[in-house]
Amino acid sequence: MFNIYTEIILDHYQHPRNFGEIKNPTKKVEVANPLCGDKIKMMIVFDKEKVTEVKFTGVGCAISTASASMLTEYIKGKTKEQLKKIDKNFIIKMLGVSLGVNRIKCALLSLEALKKLL
Numbered sequence: 001m002f003n004i005y006t007e008i009i010l011d012h013y014q015h016p017r018n019f020g021e022i023k024n025p026t027k028k029v030e031v032a033n034p035l036c037g038d039k040i041k042m043m044i045v046f047d048k049e050k051v052t053e054v055k056f057t058g059v060g061c062a063i064s065t066a067s068a069s070m071l072t073e074y075i076k077g078k079t080k081e082q083l084k085k086i087d088k089n090f091i092i093k094m095l096g097v098s099l100g101v102n103r104i105k106c107a108l109l110s111l112e113a114l115k116k117l118l
C-alpha cells in the first residue's frame with residue numbers, strides 16, 4: 001500500500017512535468033549519478049534574472065525523475081537569488097519521503113543540475 005507521498009512520486013515518475021528539450025536554452029547541463037550511471041540533462045531559459053522555461057530529459061529511477069519533475073515545476077518564475085537558496089533539505093522536504101544514503105544521491109541529481117545552471 002502506497003502512502004500519499006509515494007503516490008505523488010510515482011505520478012511524477014510516470015508523467016514527468018517539463019520533460020523534453022528547449023531549442024535555444026540560456027544554459028544546458030548534464031549530470032550523472034556515479035552509483036548507477038543514470039543521467040539527467042537540464043536546460044533553462046532566463047529572462048534577465050527570472051526563469052521563464054526549464055526542461056529536463058534523461059533516464060533515471062523514480063526518485064531522480066520525480067525530483068527533477070517537481071523541482072522544474074517549482075523553479076519556473078523564480079529568480080536566480082531564490083534558486084540559490086534551494087538546498088538538500090528543500091529537496092528532501094519536497095519529495096516527502098525518507099531516503100537512504102544511495103537514494104539521496106538520486107534525489108539530489110536534479111539539484112546538482114540546477115546549481116550548475118546558475
Ligand code: FES
Pocket residue numbers: 033036037038060061062063064105106109
Ligand atoms: Fe540511478 Fe536513482 S538509481 S538515479
